Structures are given as structure tokens and as C-alpha cells.
Amino acid sequence: MGAPAKKLEPTPPSAITPHSNITDFGRRIFRLIGEKQPSTFNKNYWSGRIMEWSMRRPDFKLNMFRLVDVLPTLRDSASIARHVSEYLAPIGSDLYRPLGWALDINPHSLRAKIMAFIVQRVVGQMASQFIAGSSPQEALKPLRASRRRGQAFTVDLLGEYSVSEVEALRYLERYLEALEVLRLATPEWDERAPLIPGHPGDLSPVCVSVKLSALYSQCHILNFERSVAVLSERLAAIARKAQQAAATLYVDAEDSGTNPMIYEAFCRVFSSPEFAAFPYPGIVVQAYAKEARQVIDKLLRFAAARGPIAIRLVKGAYWDHETILSTQNDWPSPLFSFKQSSDANYELLTQLLLDNHAIVLPAFGSHNVRSLSHACCYAERLGLDRTKFELQMLYGMADPIAAAFQSLGYLVRLYVPLGEILPGMGYLVRRLLENTSNESFLRHTFFDSAEIDNLLSAPQFQENL
Amino acid sequence: MFKNQALTDFTIEKNRAAMRRALDDLERSLRTAPLKAFPIVEGQELTTAVSFRREDPSTESRAVALTSFAGVAEVERALVGLSRGAAAWRSTAFSRRAEIVRRAAALMRERHFELCAVINMEAGKPWREADADVAEAIDFCEFYADEMLRLGPPFKTMEIAGEENHYFYQPRGICAVISPWNFPLAIACGMAAAALVTGNCVVLKPAEQTSLTAYYLAKIFLDAGIPSNAFAFLPGWGEEVGQALVESPLVDMICFTGSKAVGLQIIRSAAQVRADQQSVKKVVAELGGKNAIIVDDDADLDEAIKGVLYSAFGFAGQKCSACSRLIVVGSAYEPFLARLKEAAADIISGPASDPATLLGPVIDRESRDRILQTIARAQARHTALFVGTPHGGGYFVPAAIFRDVAPDAEIWREEIFGPVLAACQAENFEQALKLANDSQYALTGAVFSRSPAHIEAARNGFRVGNLYINRGCTGALVGRQPFGGFKMSGVGSKAGGVDYLVQFMEPRTVTENTMRRGFAPE
Structure with missing residues (x-):
């Protein structure tokens, strides 16, 4: 336990935050959260029921999520009725008797039509918890509302995998369009005023997060040079538009096979003279990656040469995918095997980022109260005020947690996905999986009612780096 | 337990660099002269009058290989040599044969990127495909070695008082392996390794286009310890060398992968019994697909x-x-x-x-x-x-x-x-x-x-x-997705599967009456 700290340069003892401070801070956050529940776990809704069943019954969860995944592709109610029966008949009615009403019915009957309508509504409702709208226009209202509540946002456009350049360019076009919509709309907002005066991340209300790989259809590690060249060119187009819209941006991290190209393109674009004045271009580092420390070191060197950048530190969202892929191919996994190791690494990297606040604006992306409390306490220990970092959370995932930190004066930014339901479905399923996973902090907090002190205990490395 | 050879993780920069280096090395040597390949009979490399020039299919103009092609005379010489070596090889312990085949796998592992480069330039297989070709060749060796250890020991059919019944396998004899160009290492290696590990002598006749890759394989087999009179390598024209092998009375089995037309012709031709022929020829043929x-x-x-x-x-x-x-x-x-x-x-x-x-x-x-x-x-x-x-x-x-x-x-x-x-x-x-x-x-x-x-x-x-x-239809892995079809897609059972080796052997049963004057072992 803790052995890997030997390999990472240990943080000087004077800088280490006493655990008790973090616990006290965390308890305070939990008091502020009180009895509030994020809408996902609200059992008054069908979706809350579905989440509850998913957590109780893994077989239901598998089939339910597969049904949710296929649903937007289905073109008529007969097809919906057929799929609902196929997925839920084996398990549905012993879980909840009235479900039998919806199963094994004639797909062309009126009952099928009604059932299809209800299912689509329920899933649409679930999706709308996490997705703010199908278009930038549609999202203006919820975006503005978030600022009114005192929360910043960053907009992400949900995209299908781009199989062709036509699709990749259409995706690029959507980013440019979203920036244009926001550029035109926001000057009229009263809510455009800085949420925390002097916070460099909030110079403008407009911020976008870019999923780079979908901007080039032939993006592949074996096509490295061309991929970086094309991604740089398209990222530059977005950055140019962002400059016009006075917006900031983050480039999202993806899977380990794509990240080397993403980091390369990011550095290429934001070291060019054209974007020398771009304020705090943002990039993401995933703490679950064994190489995260080296990635940050490289980015720090980049920032030292280029001028300050923003780094969003997250745990990482591709764990299952990559772990399965590594196992299938008999490759050593590039990621930590245990969630706790990622959490421990997250804290080490949090300290590293805050130590370098002169050249980095850290953004801590997490819903884990312990991880965020650790960041806040460590910043305080360094004597940093609240303009030196920010906290980021996913739209619709953890409203009570966001509100609690916000009430203590921290800048909270919501990561807000926009898009049609079809490309959004992958995103929805990932969020549902995250919420119902046995290791989910949110599940422990809001569903399992785990002991607060357990939730706040310091994570330990479970494996060597 | 068998484990597939991992494909190269090209997301790691050092692996991309290693492949690049191997390609550059080969490229440099080709600038001086094409690589040479020869028939190998009784451990001897032969130079013949017929030389086959193979171009790099990506550039057309550059020669990759110059191969001395065997003819009917070399076929005769090779088969006679193998007939002499057959008895020794068949009585080599199956565990020893498995060990040798595993050593061939180890040699291919050591030369992984070099082999990828040869396949890349001779067959025009892109990086990932060349890499998978080498990995599959290694898999076949390891998998068939495991399989031989399973099938090698004789086993008792039933426990009956006063009687012992043993069931065991023996090799068929001499196997002609006629391999295609599309998996120039993997399929040649898989068919030959299966025949060798089961105790057959092998003549390998590769597709003309990829004689060089097969020459590398032949040398690896010999370096690994396959006796020189148990294995011969005969690059040459299909119509000449292939046909002579199929028709020879000394050949007991033909293992072929290729087109439907050629496969059916082999089956027809192998069915004709020739003077002095001792056995009915067995044909294993993996043919096409649509x-x-x-x-x-x-x-x-x-x-x-x-x-x-x-x-x-x-x-x-x-x-x-x-x-x-x-x-x-x-x-x-x-x-x-x-x-x-x-x-x-x-x-x-x-x-x-x-x-x-x-x-x-x-x-x-x-x-x-x-x-x-x-x-x-x-x-x-x-x-x-x-x-x-x-x-x-x-x-x-x-x-x-x-x-x-x-x-x-x-x-x-x-x-x-x-x-x-x-x-x-x-x-x-x-x-x-x-x-x-x-x-x-x-x-x-x-x-x-x-x-x-x-x-x-x-x-x-x-x-x-x-x-x-819910995935594409190519890329079967040895052991995990045993590969092969039926109807006009071929005769014989799946490569990389549990029924494959049995085809290269004949089962025998030996019964001993152990009762003498009413007295029998317990």
C-alpha cells in the first residue's frame, strides 16, 4: 500500500494536507447535501425505479441497458414492442408484476402502440436528465439557467463515431455552429457577469469541450502523422471560432490509443503564434492512466514555454472498454486495475497541479466528495484563493453535490452534453452504468447510504505503478 | 493452458518504431539486391536452373526475392530422402516433437518484426495483417504442440478383466503441404506444424508468390530441430511441383489451402491409385468462401x-x-x-x-x-x-x-x-x-x-x-475461434481446433489377452 508513492516524487511533507481537515470539510459538504437526491436516484419517477431495479438485479440491468441502447434505432411501435418483449420477458414480470402487461403482446396491437409510446417517453425522460437539448438553440435555456444558479458550463456535442469525412466535417460544423449560437445569444444575458470575479476560467460565459477523434474519420494510431495534422487543423478551426466568440475550450481525453494524438494536436495548435493569446486552453488528464503523471509533466513543460493552460483532472471514463480490450489482447493494461488506485493517483496529481498553479488552472472533474474535498483543502493549505482552480461535474449527475460546493464559494462548472437522442444514447448508457456500478460514489452516497466516514477515507494505491 | 500470442500493441510508440526499423532494414538490403531463396532437400540448399523473380506488389518495379525453383527431379529426390527418414521421425517421442515445434514458435517470436517486414514486402500485407500473420503462425505451433501432448499417450478403451485394449495414433507417412500466398507464414506453418508434430514427414510447397516467406519458415523449422530427412522445402510451380507431389505414390497425405478449382483437382487426382502406391491418399483442403x-x-x-x-x-x-x-x-x-x-x-x-x-x-x-x-x-x-x-x-x-x-x-x-x-x-x-x-x-x-x-x-x-x-467476419484466432467451413469451402476439420491433428494420423487398437491359465493381473 502506498508503495508507488516511491516512484512518484513524494510531495514535501509540509505540503501534505492533514487527513482530519479533509474529513471535517467533507462532513460539512455532506451536511449541505442533506437529504437532497440527484434526479437520477429519485424513486418517484419511472427512471428512478429502473435505476433501483438495475442496482438490485444485474440481469435486469444488462437487458434494460441493451434495450435503452437499441431503442432510438427502432423505427416503429411494432419493432419497439418486439424488442421490449425480447429483452424484458425473461426477467420482467417477476420483478414487477404490472410489467407483464407490456410483454408478450401482439406487436401490431393498440396495446403495443401505447406501450411503445410509454417506453420512449421514459427513456426520453432519462436522457433529458443528462442531455440539455438536441440543438444549441434548444440548450440556451438550460445553459442560461445554470448560470443563473451560479454555475458555469462547458458544452459538449454528442457525436456518433465519424465513419467518413462527410460525417467528421459535419461534426466540426456543429461545433462552429454551437459557438456561433452562443456568441450571438450570450451578450444579452444578465448572467454573463463573472461568477467569481478574477477567476481566469470565467472570463467569458461560453466554454466548449471538444471530442477530437470524431473530427477525423481515419483517426488511428497507425495513421499518426496524418491524424495529428488533420486534428490540429480542425481543432484550430474551432479555436479560431472560439476566439471570435470570446469562448474558452477544453479538449477531452479519450481512450489510450487515441490520447497520444490528442495531446500532440493540442500542443501543436496552442503553441502556434495564432493562438498565443488564447486564454487558458484546456486539456484533460485521466488519473486512472498509469502514465498520467508523465502526461502532466509534459503538459507542465508545455505550459512553461507557452503560457498558462487549464488542465481538467478526471478519473477517466473508458475503464471497462480498455480493460476488456487489454484482457482480450493479452496486453498489459495502461490503466489501474482498482478504482481505489485511481482515486489515490487523483489526489497525488491534484497536489501536483495545485503546486503548479502559476502555469496551470486546475479543474477537478469528479463527483467524489472525498476527491474534491481533498483538492479544496490542499489549495487552502497552499494559501490559494478560489480563483486558482475550479470544480467540474456532469450535467444532471450530482446536483446536490454541485450546489454544496458552490455554496462554499467554489466555481462549479457543469459539463453539458447536447445532441440528438441517437448519438446521445451511448452517453446515456455510460452515465447509467456509472450510476449503478458497484463502485459508484454516487450510488454509495445516494442509494446505498454508505457511512459518510467511509466515503471520506483516504484512498490507498492497490497496485504498483 | 494455451494462450494466444498477443498481437503487437501499436499504440505503444516503441512497437511502431520496431516495425519501422525492420521495414527500413529490409528496404536497405533490397536496394543492393533481392533476397535469395532455395529449395532445401536433406538439409541442403539447392540451386536450380529456374529462377523466379518476385516483385514488391506495392511498387511493382522492385524485386524482393529471387527463388530457385525446384522441378520434378527435386521432388523425386526429396521424397526418396523423406522415405528414408520417416521411420526415425515417427518413432521420435511425441513430446520431443512437440518440443521442437515449440522451439520453432520461440524462434518466430524472436524474429517477429523481421518476419513481419518480409511478409509486408513480399505479400503486400499491411502492418496489422502482417503482424497477425506472424502471431497466428506462433499460435499454431503452440496449440498443436499442446494438442499432441493430449493425443499422444495411448489410452485404454474399457476396463475388462483378462484383456487390455489400447487405442493410439500413428502418423500417416509423408505429407505434402501446399500453402497459399495470403497467409504466407501462418497457413504454411499451421499445416506443416500439424503434420510434423504428429510424426509425418513434410514436403512444403508454398505459393510461388511468397516463396521467400516460406523459405524463412523452412529454415526456422530446421533450426528448431526438425531432422533434415523429415522435412523438405520445394518452392516451384504448382503445375509442376504441386502436381508431381499430388501424383507421387510416395505421398500419403495432401494438406492444401487455396482455390476451389485447384482443391477439387487435387481431390480428383489424389483419388487415382498409381503403381506401387501403398495407401489411399488423404486430402485435407481448405477452399474458398463467399x-x-x-x-x-x-x-x-x-x-x-x-x-x-x-x-x-x-x-x-x-x-x-x-x-x-x-x-x-x-x-x-x-x-x-x-x-x-x-x-x-x-x-x-x-x-x-x-x-x-x-x-x-x-x-x-x-x-x-x-x-x-x-x-x-x-x-x-x-x-x-x-x-x-x-x-x-x-x-x-x-x-x-x-x-x-x-x-x-x-x-x-x-x-x-x-x-x-x-x-x-x-x-x-x-x-x-x-x-x-x-x-x-x-x-x-x-x-x-x-x-x-x-x-x-x-x-x-x-x-x-x-x-x-456483432463483429466483422475475419480475424479468427487459433484455439479461440477454430477456423474452417464446409460445403465447397473445404473438406477436413477446423484449423486451430481440437479435431485438426487427428486428420494427420491413423488410429490403431491393440488388444492383449492377459489371461494365462485362468490367471490374470488384477
């Missing part, structure tokens, strides 16, 4: 497009497992074709040595001309959804997709062995299965669907040797 992918109307189209493109155009469609028929169910047809067309336009075609290449060159001039003619005929008869522009320089052909193709069309029925895909619409899933099964061949197939009922229906009703659900 493999279909069904895209259901509820499929994840992103995944389906990736799967179809890679299965149809990876290594320019020159795999027996490649997809050449596409069946889309109902209302998914138009949206799927629209996206497929756009996606096909962007796939990267280029020299095999460029790591980005998906669609490399085809194997040779003859193949290129034949595929181009097929595409031209299809353009006259069918609606082209997409026909690309071939990359310049080597033996390149464009990727081609035709739509609304009727089931009696040439491009629906005949194996083309190139990047040509015929598409049609099915009214429903049931009809899609019917269309898929309506073929002489039954090798691979795939279904993209998210309907549990349809997936179940395909499991039983899509009758091919290797069916893939």
Missing part, C-alpha cells in the same frame, strides 16, 4: 460499417474469410448504404509499408487484371454504389461496392478474392438468412443485430463454419 454479413434493421450502424469495411477491404479482400456479400434488412438498407458509400470513399489505400494503409495492393499482376475485369463486368450489369480510384504504382485495384445485386449474379456467387462487395436488401431477417445461406460456400459470416431473437435465429440458422455476431 461470405455474407447481415445488417439487421436494429443494428448499431457505426459498428456495422466498421465491421463491413474491414472485413471486405482489409488486405484488399484477399482472405478466404473476407466479406463479399452484404445483406441489409428492410428499412436500414438506404441509410446504411448512404453511410457506407461515404465511409468507403475515405478508407486509406497505399503501399503496404505505410502503417496507415487499410487497402493495400493485391498479390500480383494477374490478380489485379482479373479483379479489374470483374469490376468492369459488374459495372456494366449492376448499379455501382461506389468504385474508388486505385492507388498508383503497384498492383492496386479500387474498392468497389455494388447495390441491388440479384442472387444469380456472378459477383454474388463467385469468389473474387478482391475488394469487391455485392449488396442487396432483404425484406426481413428470415429472408436475410435464406440469402446468406444460398451459396456453394459455407466458411464465415457475420450478423449485426440487437434483437435477441434474431441473434438466436442466426446462431442456429446461419450455417457457416465460423459465425460472428
Whole structure:
């Protein structure tokens, strides 16, 4: 336990935050959260029921999520009725008797039509918890509302995998369009005023997060040079538009096979003279990656040469995918095997980022109260005020947690996905999986009612780096 | 426990660099002269009067290999030599034979990238394909070595008082291995390793186009410790060396992978008994495929497009497992074709040595001309959804997709062995299965669907040797997805599967009456 700290340069003892401070801070956050529940776990809704069943019954969860995944592709109610029966008949009615009403019915009957309508509504409702709208226009209202509540946002456009350049360019076009919509709309907002005066991340209300790989259809590690060249060119187009819209941006991290190209393109674009004045271009580092420390070191060197950048530190969202892929191919996994190791690494990297606040604006992306409390306490220990970092959370995932930190004066930014339901479905399923996973902090907090002190205990490395 | 050789993780920079280095090394040496390959008989490399020049299919002009071709005289000499060595090799302990075959795997592991480079330049196989070829060759050695340890020890049939019944296998004798160019290392290695580990002597006759890769393999076998009178290597013309082997009374078994036409000819010819022939020749033949992918109307189209493109155009469609028929169910047809067309336009075609290449060159001039003619005929008869522009320089052909193709069309029925895909619409899933099964061949197939009922229906009703659900139809792994089909796709059981080695052996039963004067062992 803790052995890997030997390999990472240990943080000087004077800088280490006493655990008790973090616990006290965390308890305070939990008091502020009180009895509030994020809408996902609200059992008054069908979706809350579905989440509850998913957590109780893994077989239901598998089939339910597969049904949710296929649903937007289905073109008529007969097809919906057929799929609902196929997925839920084996398990549905012993879980909840009235479900039998919806199963094994004639797909062309009126009952099928009604059932299809209800299912689509329920899933649409679930999706709308996490997705703010199908278009930038549609999202203006919820975006503005978030600022009114005192929360910043960053907009992400949900995209299908781009199989062709036509699709990749259409995706690029959507980013440019979203920036244009926001550029035109926001000057009229009263809510455009800085949420925390002097916070460099909030110079403008407009911020976008870019999923780079979908901007080039032939993006592949074996096509490295061309991929970086094309991604740089398209990222530059977005950055140019962002400059016009006075917006900031983050480039999202993806899977380990794509990240080397993403980091390369990011550095290429934001070291060019054209974007020398771009304020705090943002990039993401995933703490679950064994190489995260080296990635940050490289980015720090980049920032030292280029001028300050923003780094969003997250745990990482591709764990299952990559772990399965590594196992299938008999490759050593590039990621930590245990969630706790990622959490421990997250804290080490949090300290590293805050130590370098002169050249980095850290953004801590997490819903884990312990991880965020650790960041806040460590910043305080360094004597940093609240303009030196920010906290980021996913739209619709953890409203009570966001509100609690916000009430203590921290800048909270919501990561807000926009898009049609079809490309959004992958995103929805990932969020549902995250919420119902046995290791989910949110599940422990809001569903399992785990002991607060357990939730706040310091994570330990479970494996060597 | 058998474990597949890991494919190279090219996301790691040092692996990309290692492959690059191997290609550069080979490139540099080719600038001086092409590499040379020779027949090997009784451990001796022979120089013959006939020399075969093989060009790099990516550039056409540069010679990669100069191979001395064996003729009928070398066939005779090799077979006589092997007949002399047969007794010693068959009585070598099976565990020892397994050890030698494993050592061949170890040698290939050590020379992984060097072998990839040779395959890349001689066969025009892009990076990932060349890498998989070497990994599969290693897998065959390890898997068959394991299998031999399982099958080697005699076992008792039943426990009966006063009687002992033993069942065990013996090798067939001399096996002629006639291997194709599309998996120049893996298939040659798999067939030869299976024959050797079971105690047969082997003559390896590789496809003309990839004699150099096979020469590397031959030397690896000998370096690993296969006795020089148990293994001969005879590069040469199929019509000459191949035919002489098939017809020779000294050959007991023929193991072939290649076209249906040649395979059927071998089966016919092997059936004729010649003077002095001691045994009925056994033929194992893995032939072609006309493999279909069904895209259901509820499929994840992103995944389906990736799967179809890679299965149809990876290594320019020159795999027996490649997809050449596409069946889309109902209302998914138009949206799927629209996206497929756009996606096909962007796939990267280029020299095999460029790591980005998906669609490399085809194997040779003859193949290129034949595929181009097929595409031209299809353009006259069918609606082209997409026909690309071939990359310049080597033996390149464009990727081609035709739509609304009727089931009696040439491009629906005949194996083309190139990047040509015929598409049609099915009214429903049931009809899609019917269309898929309506073929002489039954090798691979795939279904993209998210309907549990349809997936179940395909499991039983899509009758091919290797069916893939929600992934493409190529890339079978040894042991994990034993590979091979039926109908006109071949005779014999699956390579890399538990029934494969038995074909190279004859089972024998020995019964001993152990009772003497009423006294028998307990």
C-alpha cells in the first residue's frame, strides 16, 4: 500500500494536507447535501425505479441497458414492442408484476402502440436528465439557467463515431455552429457577469469541450502523422471560432490509443503564434492512466514555454472498454486495475497541479466528495484563493453535490452534453452504468447510504505503478 | 493452458518504431539486391536452373526475392530422402516433437518484426495483417504442440478383466503441404506444424508468390530441430511441383489451402491409385468462401460499417474469410448504404509499408487484371454504389461496392478474392438468412443485430463454419475461434481446433489377452 508513492516524487511533507481537515470539510459538504437526491436516484419517477431495479438485479440491468441502447434505432411501435418483449420477458414480470402487461403482446396491437409510446417517453425522460437539448438553440435555456444558479458550463456535442469525412466535417460544423449560437445569444444575458470575479476560467460565459477523434474519420494510431495534422487543423478551426466568440475550450481525453494524438494536436495548435493569446486552453488528464503523471509533466513543460493552460483532472471514463480490450489482447493494461488506485493517483496529481498553479488552472472533474474535498483543502493549505482552480461535474449527475460546493464559494462548472437522442444514447448508457456500478460514489452516497466516514477515507494505491 | 500470442500493441510508440526499423532494414538490403531463396532437400540448399523473380506488389518495379525453383527431379529426390527418414521421425517421442515445434514458435517470436517486414514486402500485407500473420503462425505451433501432448499417450478403451485394449495414433507417412500466398507464414506453418508434430514427414510447397516467406519458415523449422530427412522445402510451380507431389505414390497425405478449382483437382487426382502406391491418399483442403454479413434493421450502424469495411477491404479482400456479400434488412438498407458509400470513399489505400494503409495492393499482376475485369463486368450489369480510384504504382485495384445485386449474379456467387462487395436488401431477417445461406460456400459470416431473437435465429440458422455476431467476419484466432467451413469451402476439420491433428494420423487398437491359465493381473 502506498508503495508507488516511491516512484512518484513524494510531495514535501509540509505540503501534505492533514487527513482530519479533509474529513471535517467533507462532513460539512455532506451536511449541505442533506437529504437532497440527484434526479437520477429519485424513486418517484419511472427512471428512478429502473435505476433501483438495475442496482438490485444485474440481469435486469444488462437487458434494460441493451434495450435503452437499441431503442432510438427502432423505427416503429411494432419493432419497439418486439424488442421490449425480447429483452424484458425473461426477467420482467417477476420483478414487477404490472410489467407483464407490456410483454408478450401482439406487436401490431393498440396495446403495443401505447406501450411503445410509454417506453420512449421514459427513456426520453432519462436522457433529458443528462442531455440539455438536441440543438444549441434548444440548450440556451438550460445553459442560461445554470448560470443563473451560479454555475458555469462547458458544452459538449454528442457525436456518433465519424465513419467518413462527410460525417467528421459535419461534426466540426456543429461545433462552429454551437459557438456561433452562443456568441450571438450570450451578450444579452444578465448572467454573463463573472461568477467569481478574477477567476481566469470565467472570463467569458461560453466554454466548449471538444471530442477530437470524431473530427477525423481515419483517426488511428497507425495513421499518426496524418491524424495529428488533420486534428490540429480542425481543432484550430474551432479555436479560431472560439476566439471570435470570446469562448474558452477544453479538449477531452479519450481512450489510450487515441490520447497520444490528442495531446500532440493540442500542443501543436496552442503553441502556434495564432493562438498565443488564447486564454487558458484546456486539456484533460485521466488519473486512472498509469502514465498520467508523465502526461502532466509534459503538459507542465508545455505550459512553461507557452503560457498558462487549464488542465481538467478526471478519473477517466473508458475503464471497462480498455480493460476488456487489454484482457482480450493479452496486453498489459495502461490503466489501474482498482478504482481505489485511481482515486489515490487523483489526489497525488491534484497536489501536483495545485503546486503548479502559476502555469496551470486546475479543474477537478469528479463527483467524489472525498476527491474534491481533498483538492479544496490542499489549495487552502497552499494559501490559494478560489480563483486558482475550479470544480467540474456532469450535467444532471450530482446536483446536490454541485450546489454544496458552490455554496462554499467554489466555481462549479457543469459539463453539458447536447445532441440528438441517437448519438446521445451511448452517453446515456455510460452515465447509467456509472450510476449503478458497484463502485459508484454516487450510488454509495445516494442509494446505498454508505457511512459518510467511509466515503471520506483516504484512498490507498492497490497496485504498483 | 494455451494462450494466444498477443498481437503487437501499436499504440505503444516503441512497437511502431520496431516495425519501422525492420521495414527500413529490409528496404536497405533490397536496394543492393533481392533476397535469395532455395529449395532445401536433406538439409541442403539447392540451386536450380529456374529462377523466379518476385516483385514488391506495392511498387511493382522492385524485386524482393529471387527463388530457385525446384522441378520434378527435386521432388523425386526429396521424397526418396523423406522415405528414408520417416521411420526415425515417427518413432521420435511425441513430446520431443512437440518440443521442437515449440522451439520453432520461440524462434518466430524472436524474429517477429523481421518476419513481419518480409511478409509486408513480399505479400503486400499491411502492418496489422502482417503482424497477425506472424502471431497466428506462433499460435499454431503452440496449440498443436499442446494438442499432441493430449493425443499422444495411448489410452485404454474399457476396463475388462483378462484383456487390455489400447487405442493410439500413428502418423500417416509423408505429407505434402501446399500453402497459399495470403497467409504466407501462418497457413504454411499451421499445416506443416500439424503434420510434423504428429510424426509425418513434410514436403512444403508454398505459393510461388511468397516463396521467400516460406523459405524463412523452412529454415526456422530446421533450426528448431526438425531432422533434415523429415522435412523438405520445394518452392516451384504448382503445375509442376504441386502436381508431381499430388501424383507421387510416395505421398500419403495432401494438406492444401487455396482455390476451389485447384482443391477439387487435387481431390480428383489424389483419388487415382498409381503403381506401387501403398495407401489411399488423404486430402485435407481448405477452399474458398463467399461470405455474407447481415445488417439487421436494429443494428448499431457505426459498428456495422466498421465491421463491413474491414472485413471486405482489409488486405484488399484477399482472405478466404473476407466479406463479399452484404445483406441489409428492410428499412436500414438506404441509410446504411448512404453511410457506407461515404465511409468507403475515405478508407486509406497505399503501399503496404505505410502503417496507415487499410487497402493495400493485391498479390500480383494477374490478380489485379482479373479483379479489374470483374469490376468492369459488374459495372456494366449492376448499379455501382461506389468504385474508388486505385492507388498508383503497384498492383492496386479500387474498392468497389455494388447495390441491388440479384442472387444469380456472378459477383454474388463467385469468389473474387478482391475488394469487391455485392449488396442487396432483404425484406426481413428470415429472408436475410435464406440469402446468406444460398451459396456453394459455407466458411464465415457475420450478423449485426440487437434483437435477441434474431441473434438466436442466426446462431442456429446461419450455417457457416465460423459465425460472428456483432463483429466483422475475419480475424479468427487459433484455439479461440477454430477456423474452417464446409460445403465447397473445404473438406477436413477446423484449423486451430481440437479435431485438426487427428486428420494427420491413423488410429490403431491393440488388444492383449492377459489371461494365462485362468490367471490374470488384477
